[in-house]
Amino acid sequence: MRPTVHDIAAEAGVSLATVDRVLNRRPGVKAATRMRVEAAIAAIGFVRDMAAANLAKSRVYPFTFILPAGDNSFMRGLERHVRDAMARPSADRVAISLVIVPPFDGAAVARALDAAISNEPAGIAVVAVDAPDVVDAARRVQASGIPLVTLVSDLGPSCRDHFAGIDNHAAGRTAGSLMRRFVGQESATIAVLAGSMLVRDHRDRLDGFRAALSDSCRVLPVLEGQDDPAATERLIADLLARHPDIVGIYSLGAGNRGLIAALQRHDRPRPRAVIAHELTPHTRAALEGDLIDAVLNQDAGHEVRSAIRVLKAKADGIPAVEAQERIRIDIFLKDNLPFADDADGMSPRPSSAPRGAN
Amino acid sequence: MRPTVHDIAAEAGVSLATVDRVLNRRPGVKAATRMRVEAAIAAIGFVRDMAAANLAKSRVYPFTFILPAGDNSFMRGLERHVRDAMARPSADRVAISLVIVPPFDGAAVARALDAAISNEPAGIAVVAVDAPDVVDAARRVQASGIPLVTLVSDLGPSCRDHFAGIDNHAAGRTAGSLMRRFVGQESATIAVLAGSMLVRDHRDRLDGFRAALSDSCRVLPVLEGQDDPAATERLIADLLARHPDIVGIYSLGAGNRGLIAALQRHDRPRPRAVIAHELTPHTRAALEGDLIDAVLNQDAGHEVRSAIRVLKAKADGIPAVEAQERIRIDIFLKDNLPFADDADGMSPRPSSAPRGAN
DNA sequence: TAATTTCTGATTTACGTACATCAAGAATTC
DNA sequence: GAATTCTTGATGTACGTAAATCAGAAATTA
Numbered sequence: 017m018r019p020t021v022h023d024i025a026a027e028a029g030v031s032l033a034t035v036d037r038v039l040n041r042r043p044g045v046k047a048a049t050r051m052r053v054e055a056a057i058a059a060i061g062f063v064r065d066m067a068a069a070n071l072a073k074s075r076v077y078p079f080t081f082i083l084p085a086g087d088n089s090f091m092r093g094l095e096r097h098v099r100d101a102m103a104r105p106s107a108d109r110v111a112i113s114l115v116i117v118p119p120f121d122g123a124a125v126a127r128a129l130d131a132a133i134s135n136e137p138a139g140i141a142v143v144a145v146d147a148p149d150v151v152d153a154a155r156r157v158q159a160s161g162i163p164l165v166t167l168v169s170d171l172g173p174s175c176r177d178h179f180a181g182i183d184n185h186a187a188g189r190t191a192g193s194l195m196r197r198f199v200g201q202e203s204a205t206i207a208v209l210a211g212s213m214l215v216r217d218h219r220d221r222l223d224g225f226r227a228a229l230s231d232s233c234r235v236l237p238v239l240e241g242q243d244d245p246a247a248t249e250r251l252i253a254d255l256l257a258r259h260p261d262i263v264g265i266y267s268l269g270a271g272n273r274g275l276i277a278a279l280q281r282h283d284r285p286r287p288r289a290v291i292a293h294e295l296t297p298h299t300r301a302a303l304e305g306d307l308i309d310a311v312l313n314q315d316a317g318h319e320v321r322s323a324i325r326v327l328k329a330k331a332d333g334i335p336a337v338e339a340q341e342r343i344r345i346d347i348f349l350k351d352n353l354p355f356a357d358d359a360d361g362m363s364p365r366p367s368s369a370p371r372g373a374n
Numbered sequence: 375m376r377p378t379v380h381d382i383a384a385e386a387g388v389s390l391a392t393v394d395r396v397l398n399r400r401p402g403v404k405a406a407t408r409m410r411v412e413a414a415i416a417a418i419g420f421v422r423d424m425a426a427a428n429l430a431k432s433r434v435y436p437f438t439f440i441l442p443a444g445d446n447s448f449m450r451g452l453e454r455h456v457r458d459a460m461a462r463p464s465a466d467r468v469a470i471s472l473v474i475v476p477p478f479d480g481a482a483v484a485r486a487l488d489a490a491i492s493n494e495p496a497g498i499a500v501v502a503v504d505a506p507d508v509v510d511a512a513r514r515v516q517a518s519g520i521p522l523v524t525l526v527s528d529l530g531p532s533c534r535d536h537f538a539g540i541d542n543h544a545a546g547r548t549a550g551s552l553m554r555r556f557v558g559q560e561s562a563t564i565a566v567l568a569g570s571m572l573v574r575d576h577r578d579r580l581d582g583f584r585a586a587l588s589d590s591c592r593v594l595p596v597l598e599g600q601d602d603p604a605a606t607e608r609l610i611a612d613l614l615a616r617h618p619d620i621v622g623i624y625s626l627g628a629g630n631r632g633l634i635a636a637l638q639r640h641d642r643p644r645p646r647a648v649i650a651h652e653l654t655p656h657t658r659a660a661l662e663g664d665l666i667d668a669v670l671n672q673d674a675g676h677e678v679r680s681a682i683r684v685l686k687a688k689a690d691g692i693p694a695v696e697a698q699e700r701i702r703i704d705i706f707l708k709d710n711l712p713f714a715d716d717a718d719g720m721s722p723r724p725s726s727a728p729r730g731a732n
Numbered sequence: 733t734a735a736t737t738t739c740t741g742a743t744t745t746a747c748g749t750a751c752a753t754c755a756a757g758a759a760t761t762c
Numbered sequence: 763g764a765a766t767t768c769t770t771g772a773t774g775t776a777c778g779t780a781a782a783t784c785a786g787a788a789a790t791t792a
Contacts, residue, residue: 020778031741036780044739046789067425068778071747190709197647197667200558228709289555309555345710351548351586352670352703378748389771394750402769426748429777 019060028056039064070109078111079327080132081167082142084119088243088270089296090316091119091143094168097320110324113137120212122147129153132162139163139327141180144171146216151175163330165323168314169217177330180323182314182343184217188224188268190345191291194310195225195264196232198289204263207236207255207287211243211269221268221293233264241271248274249281256282264289276302295348303350313346377418386414397422428467435468437685438490439525440500444477446601446628447654448674449501452526455678468682471495478570480505487511490520497521497685499538502529504574509533521688523681526672527575535688538681540672540701542575546582546626548703549649552668553583553622554590556647562621565594565613565645569601569627579626579651591622599629606632607639614640622647634660653706661708671704 024035030053037045038053045053056062081098084091095114102112115132117124125142126149132140133156140157144150144166154175157164163177170179195206206229210218222238229235239255241248248271256262256278265287267275272292276299279286286307292299295313302308322341329336348354382393388411395403396411403411414420439456442449453472460470473490475482483500484507490498491514498515502508502524512533515522521535528537553564564587568576580596587593597613599606606629614620614636623645625633630650634657637644644665650657653671660666680699687694706712 018778022778033742033781034740037740040780042781046739049740065429065778068429068747069780071423071426071429071749072778072780074747074780186709190707193707193709197558198555200555224709339713342713344704344712346702347705347707347710349548349551349705351544351551351582352705354702355697355700376748380748391751391772392770395770398750400751404769407769423748426777427750429779430748430750432750432777 018065019062020065021062023060024053024056024062027060028053076109076111077138077328077331078113078135079139079141079324080113080115080135080137081323082115082117082125082128082132082140083167084121084143084145085116086119088119089298090270090294093296094143094316094320097317100317101320101324110328112324120145122150125150126153129157133157133160137162138331139165141165141167141323141327143167144169144176146171146214163327165326167319167323168316169215178323178326178336178338178341180319180326180341180343181217182345184220185224185227187293187312187314187345188221188226189228190224190347191221191266191268191293191312192225192228194291194347195266195289196229198291198309199233199263200288201263202232204233205236205259205261206233206264206266207259207262208238209248209252209265209267209269209271209275210238210240211271212240213238215269218269225266225268236262241269241274243270245271245274245277249278250274252278253281256284256287260284262287265291267292270294272296272299272302272308276307279307295346295353300353303348303353306350309349311348313348314343315346319343376423377420378423379420381418382411382414382420385418386411433467435496435686435689436493437468437470437682438473438493438495438498439470439681440473440475440483440486440490440498441525442477442479442501442503443474446477447656448628448652449477451654452501452674452678455675458675459678459682468686470682478503480508483508484511487515491515491518495520496689497523499523499525499681499685501525502527502534504529504572521685523684525677525681526674527573536681536684536694536696536699538677538684538699538701539575540703542578543582543585545651545670545672545703546579546584547586548582548705549579549624549626549651549668549670550583550586552649552705553624553647554587556649556667557591557621558646559621560590562591563594563617563619564591564622564624565617565620566596567606567610567623567625567627567629567633568596568598569629570598571596573627576627583624583626594620599627599632601628603629603632603635607636608632610636611639614642614645618642620645623649625650628652630654630657630660630666634665637665653704653711658711661706661711664708667707669706671706672701673704677701 021032021035025032030049034045034049035053038050083095083098098112098114101110102114115128117128122145125145129140129142130153140162151171154164154171158175165178165180166176168181170181208222208225210222213219226235239251241251252275290308291310292308293312295311299308299311303311322343326336326341379390379393383390388407392403392407393411396408441453441456456470456472459468460472473486475486480503483503487498487500488511498520509529512522512529516533523536523538524534526539528539566580566583568580571577584593597609599609610633637648648666649668650666651670653669657666657669661669680701684694684699
């Protein structure tokens with residue numbers, strides 16, 4: 017059997033109360049006694065049964081998650097994972113309130129942050145819009161002592177405790193590397209489609225992409241489709257008509273529906289390499305239908321769970337191990353697609369079955 | 375607060391004992407009463423606190439893991455993850471005994487399985503060698519009612535309960551797709567390096583690779599290096615000398631160290647596309663040093679944790695949700711490498727710094 | 733030495749569930 | 763109607779830890 021607090025007490029020759037004082041860093045233990053107890057803990061290899069401890073503490077962590085509304089598939093997948101976490105509080109004693117705000121609306125996010133502060137949660141996670149009033153609100157969150165994690169889209173490192181998302185510059189570089197190899201020729205003409213250059217993620221991806229490609233290809237000026245399907249489709253159709261020499265398209269935002277529609281309607285062979293971001297039902301179908309060659313993905317489920325872990329750690333005053341919370345950049349081809357039920361690029365699910373942690 | 379069993383009792387107007395009988399499917403409850411209780415459970419949205427339940431049951435799951443010895447970096451990484459799981463029994467109440475057997479030795483695996491049976495664990499996970507006596511031993515495990523999971527390397531579906539590993543045919547196809555796009559030309563000459571065609575994983579990968587490439591490239595006869603560094607290096611050096619027209623190499627086994635050494639010593643430009651398997655310190659360094667273009671990887675940590683989850687589910691008589699336990703095929707370029715501490719392709723750690731093959 | 737203050741022990745209750753026991757009521761059988 | 767089964771209630775203990783209380787013992791200060 018695993019050693020318990022009783023075993024520590026016996027080993028150290030002290031009472032249970034003293035062991036408890038040492039374990040929970042309560043005052044009233046002489047330094048010498050404390051060291052005896054700690055030695056006993058090390059000697060018998062005691063590890064606290066967190067399940068029992070949490071049960072006894074009956075501690076709950078009220079967290080607030082702030083997500084954008086809108087029909088962005090990735091964001092809806094993110095919301096689904098948050099709701100999954102809400103639906104299974106059993107495992108981790110987390111009580112999440114979910115706040116949905118209008119998309120691309122800095123003022124709304126700022127208001128939501130201020131509202132969250134007044135509820136005094138144990139932590140806040142937010143899909144940030146990189147705007148001055150959001151930064152101000154984030155600072156107010158920190159000033160009130162509430163841990164703050166940015167999700168997917170970051171603010172500056174100075175106004176949040178942690179960022180649960182991918183390194184978007186590295187993602188752009190990865191896209192660039194793939195693109196360079198997929199087009200397989202020097203001085204090819206490459207087009208880039210973004211949502212908006214006002215969003216930090218998109219800027220970072222573009223920078224990384226250019227850095228990986230600059231010396232071997234010609235990258236056309238960025239097209240900004242505002243992640244709007246109709247507008248994006250027009251942009252791409254126009255692009256394909258005007259530049260028959262285009263061999264690669266990099267879609268670094270969420271405008272994939274318009275891109276796919278334009279490629280589908282295109283009457284000549286599509287550019288040799290098309291790379292997009294985020295595995296959604298649309299991009300999955302496009303991969304399977306050979307309209308897209310590769311999809312870079314961030315696992316929304318991982319991001320949500322990571323955000324929760326970090327918030328809990330911060331709430332407990334334990335420093336989170338940043339290296340363990342890094343979110344990977346997944347690359348999907350049609351050949352290594354995960355099963356539909358298994359990831360974000362899936363068909364909508366009926367309810368919320370519990371999922372395996374990773 | 376979350377509803378508890380007491381709330382169910384109050385809602386249904388029955389005693390705690392009756393609620394307990396319903397919850398734990400104990401006999402002695404009239405159908406009508408049972409339905410009242412179940413209705414109450416649904417009405418107040420009760421979810422059993424598994425932490426408390428496991429605490430009360432003080433149930434432990436003794437599992438046996440059987441892994442091959444040897445200096446294969448991937449296997450040592452796998453072992454490290456098993457030891458990690460052993461070192462933190464707090465979370466999941468599993469008690470793992472780890473058995474290390476000689477590599478590529480079916481008889482040894484079979485003996486280990488039989489020895490494990492006599493210990494009556496709640497489940498067994500094994501890195502299988504696809505040999506008749508292993509299959510026989512696996513059937514004996516199943517006959518004795520102990521759940522059996524194959525890890526990384528499978529047996530037939532008929533002689534284990536679950537396979538915790540990647541779809542190696544899909545992995546081969548993925549490698550083929552990447553290869554086709556990386557070499558970027560028709561009728562290119564591609565070489566394949568394997569460990570041994572006697573191993574199921576390697577055969578599957580080769581099949582998938584050929585299926586993805588057959589109509590566009592010329593794939594040379596497979597080289598078998600037995601995952602031995604020196605032998606592999608000679609094979610590759612010889613290959614490069616005899617076939618100056620080779621534009622791609624696919625290393626589908628664990629012979630990466632010899633491959634990398636040969637590429638390093640090669641005095642002419644290396645083939646345009648080199649794709650290998652498993653992110654280890656060696657392949658990571660080769661990726662960073664531009665000796666390899668892409669590495670397909672299976673996350674050993676995920677596999678170990680998945681195996682444990684499945685074994686627990688089987689031990690509890692709960693059918694594991696296969697779709698949730700699928701292991702992804704990761705693709706790594708130098709641009710999306712995870713941090714060294716974060717994954718298997720890490721720098722050697724003080725505890726067990728394996729060096730050698732792969 | 734007396735009066736404090738600081739430390740430690742002993743004990744109890746609690747968290748939410750599992751599980752066992754005993755008694756008593758209800759329904760069934762003969 | 764008696765004997766038997768089936769069903770339910772009441773109660774207590776246990777899991778491993780947290781947290782509080784109160785009573786002494788030890789160390790410190792006056």
